[in-house]
Every structure is written in structure tokens, then in C-alpha cells.
Amino acid sequence: MSVLTLLAIYFLIWWMVLFAVLPWGASSAHELGREIEAGHAPSAPMRPLILRKIIATTLISAAVMATGVWLIASGTLSLDSFPFLPDPRR
Numbered sequence: 001m002s003v004l005t006l007l008a009i010y011f012l013i014w015w016m017v018l019f020a021v022l023p024w025g026a027s028s029a030h031e032l033g034r035e036i037e038a039g040h041a042p043s044a045p046m047r048p049l050i051l052r053k054i055i056a057t058t059l060i061s062a063a064v065m066a067t068g069v070w071l072i073a074s075g076t077l078s079l080d081s082f083p084f085l086p087d088p089r090r
Helices: 003-021 050-073
Strands: none
Touching: 003 050
């Protein structure tokens, strides 16, 4: 695979993991029993901790990507592993 393909796959993995990580540790004013200020959404997190979530997303995505690259490079996973794909030799 080319470097550009690997970067594109990593980008997609990163965004999917980000949406899974965003709710971690997020608590709204309503959940904490605090008063909701005028103009704020009731569901808005009090402390979003975005930098921690970006770091966690990057580390998790790197681990997922490294595992995928290792599986493909070692020959454990290939397109032949998926029986639903049509036979390319026809």
C-alpha cells in the first residue's frame, strides 16, 4: 500500500474513534445538578477535556492502524479471507 492510502485509512479510523471517545467523562450541568446558564445547551459538557480526547483518539487509532498493517503484512489477513467478495479470477 502507498503512504497516501495508509494516511487516508488512518484519517478515517481517527474520526471514527474520535466519535467513540467524545462521550468519555462528559457530564452536563443537568447531570451534575448545577444551574444551566442562559444561552447554553442543557446537554453541553461542563469540562469537555478535548485535548485528552484528541490524544486518546490518536493513540487508539495508531494501535488499530498498526494492528491492521501487521495483519496484512504478515499474510494473516487478505482479500481472500472475505468469502463475500467475488472471485477475481473469473
